[in-house]
Amino acid sequence: MQSLLMWHVLTHFCYIFNHKPCFSYKKLQRRRESSAHTMSNSDQTGNESEMYVMHEICSSVKNMKQLDFSVLVRRANQIKEELKQGVKKPYRELIDVSWGDPHRTGVKPLSFVRQVLAGCLYPQLLESNRLKVDVRQRAQRLLETCAGGSVGSYSDTAGLTQTLKKVSEFITRRDGGVPSHPDSIYISPGSQWSLTNILNILVNPEASPKTGVLVPAPSHCVTTQSILGLGAEVLPYYLTEEQGWALQVEELQRAFDSAKGVCKPFALYIINPGNPAGGVQSRKSMQEVIKFVSEKKLFLLADEVYQECVYGENVEFLSYKRVLAEMGPPLSETVELASFHSASKGLIGECGLRTGYVELVNLDPSVLKLLDNLFSTNSCAPVLGQLTLDLMINPPQPGDPSYPLFYEETQRIRTTLIQNVRQVFEVVNSLPGFSCQPVEGGVFAFPRVYIPPKAIQKAKEVGMEPDTFYCVRLLEETGVLARPGSEFGQKDGTHHIRFCIMTPQHIMEELLRRLSIFHTKFMKEFS
């Protein structure tokens, strides 16, 4: 039986690499005709924009309107400048919790990781006793896996051979022995890049009806933008907030059915643990999803970058690969799955190094070959990032000289996270007009703001979404930068904000203090 993807590939083969991109530019015929004329006359009459050979016209572009958030970012940058110049404000510094970026908020990088990477970049450091012996040994070992013993050399497209091997061993360990093979793994500069590549293969922008991808609502905007940008349709399935943002299969069915006459659903994107909704799926829920995708013949895209961030005693992260494998044949051999992970999240938090990987399950080998070609248009992922992956999946062990410090640093981050999660839950839920589901996983809180009608009216007047309006006021009055829920997709009539909870403890306390004061004031003003 042909795999789904293979069928798709065969019927749309010519479009895989020849897709009509979203941002196409057309040359105005007038330009060519007029250029000879204007060149000789050195005369610059005419509309400025007609002069350009590259000129934006594609409709998909219009779909990708500038997000409200960039307005907030610009204002935040201005405020930073103003603060630097000593302009008086009710706060002395900004608290930027709009990204899932722990280092930005003040969480310190892990010493072991940074020491090894520094040693790899500048091997002279390995000659003295300045760095502990296990750091030096690890750096030596990693350098040996690089071509020419240097992080400056290219690696093979899919990644350094040794790193791929280590990643597959890690996956097998994590999944209780379910085997993983290096050949099905690709290391990429960040998980978004490989997600876009996979989507590139799945989506056929020429198709009529269009390709559809089911995505959760709320969902991280980069993913939805990528899908739209590739010329596909987004089919949102709403998570149930009152049940801790749980996924209901009936809702998946509804989303699937909504495609009739609009597009042909081809893939289901799921992010577990969630972003921005902080839920962690139970095994039962995951099995339902797997059965659903099998029945509807959908490709499963499982974004699992937050797998290390799980809180609460009864909560456990299970990978989709594991659950699938443990369901046994025929599902375990037929459901096509791509699972993503990265070093940007989790305790290591190295967003700026840009490294992640994708593991492909049950893909037809000829499709893998095509994917290989697609990945090789970008020589390889940054080598330093690949080495970071190795460090993430093989941390120091008890007995290693670096272990005590490593344990102390990671424990501190872990305890802080658990504390932050608890504090957010308590504080937000104690305020009227504000509620928050318990954050089981991920690095964000996504509380609901019950914005009063008067504020909604005001927001309309200034041409903003109500929660954007809330965030703008929050930024101006308290210096806290959070993201409005309207960016993520939410049920009509509901409003949310999202902020990162992976921050040092004192930052979280200060954040909650400012937020409480602001929120109470805001509610009063618009009551």
Place this chain on the structure above:
Amino acid sequence: MMSAQVIPTGSGCLPSLSFARLVNVTRFCISDIDPNTSECHLWFVSQVLAACLYPDLLKDDSLPVDVRQRARTLLDVCEGGSVGSYSLTYSGIPLIQKTIAEFITRRDGGVESKPENIIFSSGLERALSLVLHLLSGGEGQTRTGVLTPVPCPHTLPMQLDEAHLEQVSYQLLEEQGWALDLAELHRALRTTRGRCETRAIYISNPGNPTGHVQDRKTIEEVIRFAASESLVLLVEEVFQDSVLGQEKRFVSYRKVLLEMGEPYSKRVELVSLHSLCTAGMGECGLRGGYMEVINMDPAVREFINILPCSGSPPILPQLALGVMASPPSPGDSSYETFMQEVLHVERTLSHNARRACEFLNGLPRMSCVPAEAGIFLYPRLDLPLGITEQAQMLGVEPDVLFCQRFLEEEGVCVGPGCENGQDDDNFHIRSAKPTALICVLAPPAALEEVLTRLRSFHLRLLSSCC
């Protein structure tokens, strides 16, 4: 379309090994050295990056004072003082944009470059891919075409394919040292009438893989051609810092364009691409590059800023680019060492280029145009009928067969010319000058090893066929 004839690069199990080490000279690995030696590497960059990664190094005197100062300045512009944070804008860190713009202005004798026109990308291919996608459009006869040199960098045909662009080849003239010929450009463009809509021309200067350096006159001609035919200029200038010998000098397209004055300087749209993979830096694994856009439609420029699919750019390569654009100056503590290292690279490259070229020209049925710049040699093979027939039977290109057998028998991996778009009867192979950085002990000796193996293989091949 898609070449399935990719030579295995690197590890792989070969049945019986008659050689001790596999040598890969298809890709550029200037850092291909034993980490315990410091030959042929610019350590200033590594030191700065190491300090940025692990700021504890700033606390003592183990690193030179200018390294520490530089690292501190760079860390200041990273969010949270860490290279692990996301970069705020898709175009890159503003300080780095400014540093690069200043570098370009200096290099071009004062012809000003604006920071907002600098867009960072993780590797030259990503930047190029972005622009190619922007240009792409149309179907059938209206499909966008790009004038592409033959030979061209081996990833280019794949990238054009991926962006649904038609490759319109213009042949570089081997007899004239791989020069660009205007008549050939016109001819190529004529062939596209009714076939596709050509909207851009790709230039590699100094040439990859040919090593040819274009003179100012040629550049002006190309610019005028682009202007009259309304083409966007895509100019890749990665080998700009490795011009060998004294006869030729690198001049950037943007400098010539802006010095030509109006109307060209205000109308012709130009994208120049550069990266960390220069002969000097050789930090290909870090994956860092930038493009400077000139006369681009502001709406398009703005669009690139909000483009989410490009993903957040990594920090470390941006910092590396910043260091590349602003190396130690006279008076800095690292200046002496740095200059020595730069000179060493130049001398080694120059020596190896000359030696290898002479050697190849000395082999029967092989000829090689001397490289004026860059790190590749692109010799031509006059393959005997036996080989071409055998290749046909096996269903591969003759130069691919040559390379495959060379790998099997001698353990040296070189690249076949067909991957550079060479599709005529003149078969070529492409090999990177290893600059003896492959072997630690005696740099030129490693090159000698490769050349020796090549000669023995080549002679064996010829004698078995003739």
